[in-house]
Amino acid sequence: MSLNLDLLKILINFNEKNSPKYLLYLNDDTFPISSVSITNSPIPVNEPTTRGGVYFSDKFAYKFKGVIENLSIIPLLTKKMLGPNTQFAYIKISTQIESNGKVLNLEIFTNLTNSVQTPNSIELSMIIIKLESV
Numbered sequence: 382m383s384l385n386l387d388l389l390k391i392l393i394n395f396n397e398k399n400s401p402k403y404l405l406y407l408n409d410d411t412f413p414i415s416s417v418s419i420t421n422s423p424i425p426v427n428e429p430t431t432r433g434g435v436y437f438s439d440k441f442a443y444k445f446k447g448v449i450e451n452l453s454i455i456p457l458l459t460k461k462m463l464g465p466n467t468q469f470a471y472i473k474i475s476t477q478i479e480s481n482g483k484v485l486n487l488e489i490f491t492n493l494t495n496s497v498q499t500p501n502s503i504e505l506s507m508i509i510i511k512l513e514s515v
Contacts, residue, residue, distance in 0.1 A: 395478040406473045414447035443509040
């Protein structure tokens with residue numbers, strides 16, 4: 382998968398100044414995501430590495446964090462989490478932003494790294510793997 386860094390910077394800037402709508406696609410369902418933050422931050426590795434021959438991890442990653450208020454997503458996430466699963470899959474998220482007067486429809490592909498459940502919502506932490514304009 383490839384990461385278009387120029388497009389990612391546009392998305393990050395737009396996200397900081399606006400509140401675009403994000404939709405997460407899982408199986409045949411869609412889930413709105415709120416309180417989205419996108420950051421470039423270190424991850425706990427000392428050097429670029431392949432983890433278990435399954436995925437590549439660099440020293441820094443673009444992280445996508447958001448909240449889903451529909452708890453019916455929880456059973457659908459079990460095969461998506463990185464870590465103990467060797468058959469994880471990407472999670473697709475879509476949004477629409479504006480850049481230079483043009484509307485851009487974006488698809489963001491992520492790997493789920495962590496989730497925190499509350500009685501009313503679940504916060505997902507993901508690493509962005511691919512970003513493309515469609």
